[in-house]
Amino acid sequence: MTLSDHNLITFTVAYDGEPLPQDQVNGIVRFNWRKADWDRLRGNLVVPNWPMDRVVDVDQAAEDLTAAIRTAAMGAVPLARTGKTPKTPLNPELQRLRRECRRARRHYQRSIGDHLREATLVRYRRAKAVFKRTLHKVRTESWQSFVRDSLAADPWSTPYKIAASKVRSPTVLSTLRKIDGSHTRDWQESAELLMSTLLPDDSSEDENEEQGNLRRQLHEVYAEETPVAPFTEREVTDAILELRRKKATGHDGLAAEVLQGDGP
Structure with missing residues (x-):
């Protein structure tokens, strides 16, 4: 903390x-x-x-x-x-389709017999496909509405930046270069290199004069005898x-x- x-x-x-x-x-x-x-x-x-x-x-x-x-x-x-801020709930139509899809999945999971399982599997896949198509349609319409409103308020807003490739994901380094010029081979070796570079071991062999003085001051006993008033x-x-x-x-x-x- x-x-x-x-x-x-x-x-x-x-x-x-x-x-x-x-x-x-x-x-x-x-x-x-x-x-x-x-x-x-x-x-x-x-x-x-x-x-x-x-x-x-x-x-x-x-x-x-x-x-x-x-x-x-x-x-x-x-x-x-x-x-956390709650997510935007689904509209009533999507909620109904999701309930039907989950109900069809439960019926498929609880059905006994090959013929019954095959029939309930078909109904579950059909309900899932309808839900996915409707969800994709609602998301597309929501995105189009966001783009229209954003561009009407500011032509250089987020939709323009995305279309012009000005919004990019941060680059994630998969390897790190060592002092000898070679590179790390996996995440564990990269983590060990970061720890040894950013948080090296406390050793008095490689420290300079200023660091040595600070080390001696830390180990010296505080000898001030002047009383401190409350x-x-x-x-x-x-x-x-x-x-x-x-x-x-x-x-x-x-x-x-x-x-x-x-x-x-």
Whole structure:
């Protein structure tokens, strides 16, 4: 997981469990702060009273405060829908033909006897052919309508670019050239070459003087004896007030307007 100035970027390598609800991203609840009921949120918010000089574990206190704000937000702020955009449904005629095709396929799969199976197979193939022809016709008409509307609005839009071969698929390299001039032979060898080139092993034998100095600095023990004063409540307040509004939330899912306490 990484944080940028505008978005929370997460990388999921593998997940074998149940799919997450649409109002969660990698287990993080997402709120739609634009539709928040700020008066109700202030009424629901009950924050534990912690004197700053008595807080022992700052991290635990921050987690408790975040949990209290989330609990209050659950009743005052609607959840954001983060699922994929649904596909355009088929028209009623295509839906009817698809149902008939699936029904004919089930009858064929469940039929017993050579003669019955042959008859149901013919009906299934006929229903499938009708559905495919109708689907192709609807797609062609939809594409023609898109081309007419696009060219009427802009003669140099996507249809023109496709006809002029200006829209091309990105080139996918099947092999990579090694240092010795030879090429990789399969995807595994290409992946190993990429890993060794982009993420080489951490070795001190081939590093230059600057890299050696950085390595020594990383291994040196921090010997600064000057005591660091704990941050004050005023410093925390100033840091919250400096947060920019109407920006993407962080990994806690809380907007700056909530922490600043006065809504939009």
